[in-house]
Amino acid sequence: MTTLKHISFDLDGTLINSFGNMKIAWQGATEALHINCGFSEYRRYVGLPFPKIMEMLGLKNYTTELSEEYFTRTRALAGNIPEIPGAKDLVKLCRDEGYKVSIITSKPRKNSEDIVEKMGFQVDELICGDDFTKGKPDPYAGFLVCKKLGVTPAETLYVGDMVFDFQFALNAGMQFVYFDDNGANRMPSNMVNHCDRIHTLPELAARLA
Template identity: 65%
Template sequence: MSDPIRHISFDLDGTLINSFAIMQEAWEAATEKLRINCGFAEYRRYVGLPFPRILELLGLSNFEMELNELYFAHTRRLYDRIDQIDGASGLLDWCREQGFGTSIITSKPRANSELIIERIGFSVDALVCGDDLTRGKPDPMAARIVCEQTGATPAEMLYVGDMIFDFQFALNAGMRFVMLAPDGGAPLPRNLLNHVDRIGTLAAVRDHVG
């Protein structure tokens, strides 16, 4: 029998916040300035992985320093245009009222994440960001940090994300997982044998914790 869920952890981009339009604007501005031919659709396929790993997969590691500075500086300038996903604040409030621990685990830099979280008003027990880690998703390092900070165990945790890398991360960490997939969500690999629970709205997370 599974341990009862005591802690609910969330991805940030595409799960708690609507940020892809800002990410696209920042990516296109950065690549245009550097005269790099790589569209946002290619970049978006890997969102959720650490930024250096995304650039490696795109063959852009030689531009890592310049892209890191241009891209994240641009998104910081536009942070006040980022809104929460419908129901995000309400779900976090409900988690607190019901006694669940909460956390956000994101590949975003801490400076960007804290600006957004503070402006929107999210309140969680732990925040782990990409630059807090030497090994990002799907490595389970971030989950171990949350466990150390909150006293939860992976078997007691549910992770909510929107990408296949979020699922791989939860699987590697030993957490349960549910994918936020409005309109079907991100496609999953055809050879994936594991069942992935999908929900269309954040409010449906409540059904997964009883």
């Protein structure tokens, strides 16, 4: 097995529980623009680049306006986002054990940097939606972060909570661990049976210590 040198994390649903704030922001943004699209529909595609989500929802023509409304509202709520239990300790442990640590998210940088700073996540690289034109499951962001950190994808473990995270890791040639948050996160059974899984973040911490 290839030596592990780098641990990379998804942000939403993996390190932070931001879905409550997302719901408030999405409902406010769609109401302001008189768009009829519930949060449950949007939630299905979280993890993909925002323009791709808009395309999937049939809202491509509203991408610019809805992006501005939505991300302005999520930034205003950023101070109220709780961490997933054990997230900060896990990130610190990874660094203490000598691993390179990164976060890859589809969020815009001005949203992501604020959250990462407020949560106290100390990482070597933060790759955001502004850094690439093709988001998950395209492997570009994975190649980018590995190049920046001087590691290979095979030396990288990606931790995520969505099917798009699994596909992304496979496409990039990374190792992968699926975080199911004690069953709160769901992945198709034909896929989840073929990936490593943890129920809590402390489980991964115990493996790495």
